Amino acid sequence: MIPLSHILLLSVILFTLGAAGFIIRRNVITVFMCIELMLNAVNLAFIAFARRLPGLDGQLFVFFVIVVAAAEAAVGLAIIVALYRNRNSLAIDDVDSMKL
Amino acid sequence: MxxxxxxxxxxxxxxxxxxxxxxxxxxxxxxxxVVLAALAVIYLLLGAPFIAMVQVIVYAGAIMVLFVLVIMLLNAGHEGPSAHRAKFARWVGPPLLLAFLVEFGVIVWKQYGLTGAASAPALDASPAAIGRLLFKSYILPFEVTSILILVAVLGAVVLAKKQL
Structure with missing residues (x-):
């Protein structure tokens, strides 16, 4: 039996790494991947609590999170492509104003 | 195990x-x-086979293909030194994250101890059981996500057009 606390610790370590990457990376695509990492850490916590309860609802929440992440990835990557067309750069420091 | x-x-x-x-x-x-695949194995161990398969097919399959495609399309290379980097986030961010990690560790330790057991007997988490729950209790969120996906597809097509 895997202790719940170990699963939650793994989850929070992954979340912290994602947040750290969000802060220190400067490439837009890498920042976006760090957001995905944070979403996955939360999914792990959902699954752990679903096992603890026990119930299937936590697993369905993970399902919905994955669906929303897919939609987010499609729109976000389209925004990144449009951004690159207009500014010719992927560095997040160059995107400091809303106007072109 | x-x-x-x-x-x-x-x-x-x-x-x-x-x-x-x-x-x-x-x-x-x-x-x-690699992270996504390792998490899929952990989901299997925690008695969530359907989610593990969705993780591999949708996340590692579809979403990451999109990422790799965009990286190669935009020819994103090595991250060079920045002309004007924000020092504030670099100095304040890591201590705050460390505080978050320690705080969460303390909460988990107080709540569950170091070996608090995760376990209830494993439920039937087969695709059939998940589907039954999805189409009975969660039918409204399910329909809303289908609209969300439709909007996301339209948005992606509009955003990626040549002329914005």
Whole structure:
């Protein structure tokens, strides 16, 4: 039996790494991947609590999170492509104003 | 069985470190795929086979292909030194994150102890059981997500057009 606390610790370590990457990376695509990492850490916590309860609802929440992440990835990557067309750069420091 | 959890937990953490600290986006993306696969194994161990398969097919399959495609389309290379980097986030961010980690560790330790058991007997989490729940109790969120996906597809097409 895997202790719940170990699963939650793994989850929070992954979340912290994602947040750290969000802060220190400067490439837009890498920042976006760090957001995905944070979403996955939360999914792990959902699954752990679903096992603890026990119930299937936590697993369905993970399902919905994955669906929303897919939609987010499609729109976000389209925004990144449009951004690159207009500014010719992927560095997040160059995107400091809303106007072109 | 437990040893598998620890092995793949360490794999996930090492790969996540690699996602954060690689300077080339393609390496970050490939490391993220390793994280997703390791998490899929952990989901299997925790009695969520359907979610594990969705993780592999949708996340590691579809979403990461999109990422790798965009990285190669935009020819995103090595991250060079920045002309004007924000010092504030670099100095304030890591201590705050460390505080978050310690705080969460203390909460988990107080609440569950170091070996608080996770376990209830495993439920029937087959696709049939999940589907029954999805189409009975969660029918409204399910329909709303289908509209969300439709909007996301339209948005992606509009955003990626030549003329914005």
């Amino acid at each position: 437990e040893i598998l959890f620890y092995i793949f937990g360490v794999v996930a953490i090492v790969a996540a470190l690699s996602v954060v600290f690689q300077r080339t986006p393609v390496y970050s993306a490939l490391s993220l795929i």
